Structures are given as C-alpha cells and as structure tokens.
Amino acid sequence: MDGRRFLVTGGAGYVGSHLVRTLAQRGAEVVVVDDLRQGHRAAVPDGVELVRAEVGDRRRMAEVFAAWKFEAVFHFAALSLVGDSMRDPLRYCTDNLSNSLIVADAAVKAGCLKFILSSTAALFGFPKRIPIDEEAEVAPVSAYGESKLMVERGLAWADQVHGLRNASLRYFNAAGADPSGTIGEDHDPETHVVPLAICAALGTRPPLTVFGTDYPTPDGTCIRDYVHVLDLADAHIRVLERLTQASCRYNIGNGTGYSVREVIDAVERIGGRPVPHILGPRRPGDPAVLVASSAKLREETGWTPRYGALDDIVRTAWNWHANHPKGFDDRS
Numbered sequence: 001m002d003g004r005r006f007l008v009t010g011g012a013g014y015v016g017s018h019l020v021r022t023l024a025q026r027g028a029e030v031v032v033v034d035d036l037r038q039g040h041r042a043a044v045p046d047g048v049e050l051v052r053a054e055v056g057d058r059r060r061m062a063e064v065f066a067a068w069k070f071e072a073v074f075h076f077a078a079l080s081l082v083g084d085s086m087r088d089p090l091r092y093c094t095d096n097l098s099n100s101l102i103v104a105d106a107a108v109k110a111g112c113l114k115f116i117l118s119s120t121a122a123l124f125g126f127p128k129r130i131p132i133d134e135e136a137e138v139a140p141v142s143a144y145g146e147s148k149l150m151v152e153r154g155l156a157w158a159d160q161v162h163g164l165r166n167a168s169l170r171y172f173n174a175a176g177a178d179p180s181g182t183i184g185e186d187h188d189p190e191t192h193v194v195p196l197a198i199c200a201a202l203g204t205r206p207p208l209t210v211f212g213t214d215y216p217t218p219d220g221t222c223i224r225d226y227v228h229v230l231d232l233a234d235a236h237i238r239v240l241e242r243l244t245q246a247s248c249r250y251n252i253g254n255g256t257g258y259s260v261r262e263v264i265d266a267v268e269r270i271g272g273r274p275v276p277h278i279l280g281p282r283r284p285g286d287p288a289v290l291v292a293s294s295a296k297l298r299e300e301t302g303w304t305p306r307y308g309a310l311d312d313i314v315r316t317a318w319n320w321h322a323n324h325p326k327g328f329d330d331r332s
Contacts, residue, residue, distance in 0.1 A: 251293055
C-alpha cells in the first residue's frame, strides 16, 4: 500500500486505531479525524496526522479533503452503544446518519469515490437462521442498528447518483488487541464482555454480571460471535479492492460462537485467576445466539481470521489490560 493515502474517521477509537496501525505498517499514509471524546490520542501511531475535529462539522471536513487527496475513506466515527441508543434513539438516528452523510458528501465533492463503512450485524435483529449471511432479513431491533441501516441506504443513493462506491462491513463483537500490547480496548463506559471479564479478574472493575443463565444453549448463557480487531482491520483493507468493481456488503464473523461461560473459562485459563461474577436476569431484547457468516467475504476476498480461536483473542486482550490497568492516560 506504499504511497496510498487514506482518511480514517474515528481512527483514535478501538477498531479504527487498529486499522490505522495496520495501514501504516503496510506503507500507507493515513490521516485520522477524531474528536477524542471516545478515542485516544495515544492510540494514533507516531507519524500519522491527527485532525481533532467533529466529523459532523461540514466546514472542517471540507478543509480536510481540501488539504489532502485521499484514495478512500474508512468511516468508524459513530455512536455505538445499543442500550444507550434505546434511551436516546433520536440522537442516535440523527447523529449517525447526519455525520456519516456529511463525510460522504465531502468525499464526493472532493472526488474521493471509495467509502468503507464500519456497519453492524445489529441490522439483523432476531435472525431466523444462524449463522447470519448477507441474505438474512434486515430488521433492526435497536435505534443503533436502525441508524446504521439508514446510513447504508444513504450511501446506496450516493452510489446511484454520484458514483460513490461503498462497502458496508457488518459484524457483532470486536475483541482482542494488537499483540504488541501497545494499543487495545479502552471504552468509557465499557460494555463488552471480554474486557469486563478480564478486568474483573484483574480487580480493576467490579465482578462481571452474567445476564441470563436459562437460554436454550448448552450452558444456558448467550452465545456470541467474537472477531479479533486485527482480523477486522484486514477485512476492511481487503474489501477496498472490491470497490473497483461495485459497491458491496459483507458480514464478518468467525463462524463459531462462544457462550458467556466459555468466555469466562477462557479468561481464567489465560489469566490463571478466577473471574468474579454474579448471575443476573436476562436483558430485554437479547437473543440466545448471534453468529455471523463470513463465507461470502472469504470467497470473494480470501479473508480468513488469524485469531480464530477464543483463547487467541483473549490472550491478546489480557496482555493489553494486564499491562495497562488504567487504559490510555489521555482523557483530556
């Protein structure tokens, strides 16, 4: 990727920062736009330009596209908490749609006609079959999922009218960290089970709450699909080449789901200490099993996860959290 320049919005966040590092390691030039409300300056590698700005600021986005010529945009910046979206649905639908289309509009006006969206498998709501492929019914059951669907529809119109080739990558649970241990997951608030289990074991967070133990699964707890964050970064880069042909959408999953109890067991194996946890009731709207298929992505791009086993994912996450008990120190 030597000499190619890319814009990554939300590139100081969790998944975005791992993509930025991967692009930089492959010789690309990267510009990050992030307001640092959830992202971290320390997550952006040295030598990568960081523009601290709101992606919804139309003037600032126009300035960014005027200052650099980009081959493509990777768009991660978004509100992304499902539970929070159900408390404030209008904010999610308004902000995620408006901000995404402001970035897309700036790209079109600058002649940058490749756009990769970090979307979500939450578009599928309560799927009728597992694993979930691209032909599954799209029926979000959260405002977050709905907001991403609205963005995908807006991008489809941008393609039809302006030729903005776009890829939507739909996945559930990003997990793990760069094996170097220098960047990883640091959310506030944290809602993901892998870091919550690890930090409970390390004593840096309260005991993990297991929501529901009576699901129709082998051990009674929810089963979810976990994809390593570097495998997600690789998928984003691979689909870039597909945009030379047409817009596309892909589901991303390991194809194997793991239960909450299996996550706890993996953390205890890797960390060598127990995971304090309490048993709670089911959360409204939580399906028993959510696993995405990546068959189409594998067939059309050659993608395959390097960190397919749960222990491999947890090991990299444990390394990060054990060496950074307070996460990044750049809350300013």
